[in-house]
Amino acid sequence: MFRPLPTLALVLAAVPAAVLAAPAPPPATVIAIESFQFTPEAVVIPKGSRVTFLNKDAAPHTATPEEDGAKFAGTGRLLAGESKTLTFPDKGVYNYFCEFHTTMKGRVTVR
Known part of the structure; x- marks a missing residue:
């Protein structure tokens, strides 16, 4: 005997509403490393947010x-061309610099 497959509406009805309504995490704040500086030099983010450091220079850099x-x-x-995304779970001020170019400095403030 032929049984039709359940329709999408029936399948979705079986999924808990909390799963369907789960918000996507906010996008990471991007700090570009370009022309031997962090851009922007200072950012303010909410607790638990992510920051992506993206090296657009030919030289290697760090955010230390x-x-x-x-x-x-x-x-x-x-x-x-490499990047690294970090999560900042605690409130505070995080000062950082580039180990290779110590005049390069930046700050992440977490509220």
Whole structure:
């Protein structure tokens, strides 16, 4: 005997509403590393947000915490075209610099 497949509406009706309504995480804030500077140099983000550091220079760069024992690990070495996304779960001010070019500095403020 032939049984028709359930329609999409019936399948979706069986999925809990919480699954369908789950919000997507907010997009990461992008800090470009270009012309030997962090752009923007300072950002303010909500607690739990993500920041992507994107190296647009030909030279390698890092985003390294200024303080020892800082609450974020830093990016490590980013070669040309590479990126690293970090999550900032705690409120505070996170100052960072490039290990290779120590005049390059930036700040993430988490509220």
